[in-house]
Amino acid sequence: MKVGNKLTIQIITALILGIIVGSVFNLMADQAWVQWIDRYIFNVVGQLFLNMIFMMVVPVVFISIVLGVVNVGDPKMLGGIGIKTLAFYLVTTALAITIAMTVANILNPGEGQSPLLDSDEVSEYRETELEGGATGEAIQQGFDQTLINLVPTNVLEAMSTQNMLQIITFAIFIGIAMIAIKDKTTGLVTLFEQANEVVMWIVLAIMKYFAAIGAFGLVATAFVQAGFGAIQQLGMYFLCVLLALFIHFAIVYGSAVQFLAKKSFIWFIRNFAPAMGVAFSTSSSSAVLPISLETAQENLKVRKSISSFVQPLGSTINMDGTAIMQGVATVFIAQLSGVDLTIMQMITVVIIATIASIGTAGVPGVGLVMLAMVLTAVGLDPAAIGIIIGIDRLLDMTRTMVNVTGDAAIALVINEQQTRREEAGNSRT
Template sequence: MNLSLKILIFMVAGALVGVLFLQFGDYQCAKGITKEACSAIQDDSWAYTYFVNGIFDVGGSWFINALKMLMVPLVLVSLVCGVSSLADPSKLGKLSLKSIGLYLLTTAIALTGALTLASIFKPGVGMPVGEATFDASDKPPLTKVLIDIIPTNPFEAMVAANMLQIIVFAILIGLAITMAGEKGKRIGNWFNDVNKVVMELVNIIMRFAPYGVFFLIAKTFAEFPFSDLAGSLGSYFLLVIVALILHALITYGALITFLARLNPINFFKGMWPAMLTAFGTSSSNATLPVTMRCVEKNLGVHRNTYSFTLPLGATINMDGTAIMQGIATLFIAQAYSVDLSMAQLLTVVLTATLASIGTAGVPSVGLILLAGVLTQVNLPVEAIGMILGIDRLLDMTRTAVNITGDAAVSVIVAKSENELDKDVYNHPKIHTEFDD
């Protein structure tokens, strides 16, 4: 059985098992008690103690930790190899401009589409505001982010998994290897050997992907209160899901078709394993090893390109998050009966698009960005508390969209730089994604 199908089967099985645990927990609750009391009863039950908070939690955490373990060495080694193999170092400047330009473009399109859908369907109308609360973390100023791009201690950056600093350090090492002549080539060959070892490590960990996804999905569905999908909150949930799917299929499909002149169906086939993994892990950075493998083995993108575009995209590209921010902003405005002017809507687009780079590497970046957007248009930040209950499932879906956008930009940039193997792209090895 190929890996994609196996992950999909285990994902569905995990969802079913999680729903069964949720129903068992609801059965344990006495009628008429509060939601908080019911949650306490569920958490104390043997089923939740030994399975949901035990086996599922440990198994899922192991898988995510294993993927995160690969993240820093994979990005560092792959990017050093890619940069050091460039015959013309000035080519790196073109890669940077094209990649960042496309990432900003897709983020702006995502926000515009989200605001349009929210304006048409009005998910927040009639939503009871209640006593929603949310404590927003302070977003660092742009100057601080720009200063911190250059690492004062690269080893500290690796320990903290600060991806922007790691990217800068790896690029400088790669350029130094290129400029060091014969001695540099020896170091470059060493990095190439290390890269092969890291890729084999990816293969080893991906054999456990279906089981890791099963544990993660089962725990999520066992804890997810489906009662929260009632009324306007359900409308918000469905609208975000539809917007994410439309953006992935239409925006990325159109960019692949018209900019790269390639068949978008092959693109989505090749990215299927990474999309499933992203859905299960809810982390673009944790999914990065799988994304790199799919882009190289299934889509034919050369390492010179994807070693730069994918780590950068996992750090700054937030199309799925942008869609959530756009719809959430109008949802909250409609719930509070606030009409946003065209100027305010443009402010939302501009703020969220530019901030997608400015807040790179900050924990809970989506909520921090949303808090900043709400502040710009004078909406209460504490209203984010209304949507926190269902954000876990939305986070899973938008992560899958984020990594798909990273791959789409990588394919387009690779095609423009003649770094794409068309034979591999046109015949993606769906049944042997991670075989050499």
């Protein structure tokens, strides 16, 4: 079973229909029958699809990374791939937030909108999230504690809470151990390979039979609840985020695929489109991971040993789309507050947001947590986040698609570079 063009067309069609239907229903959102349809049809269909994907995330990640480590075969080579992957992710995140702040400083989305700081949304966010809320606690988590938390004290708890960094760490240990005693683990390797076939069959079955209708439900309910009303007031902010996302997507990822992987970016988009569509509808990098892995391996021909390591790691720490939102939001809130950010403050934003993309990886609501950290670091009121929450759901869909695309682009780059290195080594011998 393969992710093909027919499924891509179905998902894209479903997304378009979901946007249209959700936007029309949003105009009548106060009607009881619209609320009933949204709650019992759109939401139920979407959440069932989302739950089916989440059901497969842990087994797919764990099995894929174990097999990826075993297939690499050399722990030193694995370490080299890991360092290169981390470097790529940090560089693209830094570029993302730099692009975002440049766009925001040119377009000035917060100019003349200072009354927004007195809105009820700001007061509500301060009371519910910052004063003793989960976000306030999460901000206190330092980078050192994040490093400590890489190693799970309870593997089952890590799996039950879908703590991806801890699952990845445990899977790497298992894979290295299987390499070390490979003469005694032949049967275990076969078992993992068979398990991988089973879970991937389930993933593709979910995609084949439920992806289109699930994507429709998720997007429809998002637009029924958010619609375009909030965009009218924050239109320039919305435009800045979308423009920065597009620039990063086309130029940074396009250049990486075109010049580092030496592949056509159009070819890349066409073949990775199914995963991009699911990412847009689910707004979750973790949820789309099983589809993203299969699409990269089947359509982009990224070898499993690389895809299985690079993409799960990216779904946890690669936050390019989120970094773009942070960059634009920081400049936007500074302009609302009448604050002119200095060059040093802007550099501080880039550094903190880049490091925080790893430092807060295991925290739910990571985008807003990271933004609160950034705002606090440059002396801005994090309660102003309440202003942008109303349209964040719509932007979240787009930036998740960018995040997932970045994971696949880096996996493709590393795969092609590794292939060329091996071919060069073979030619010398």
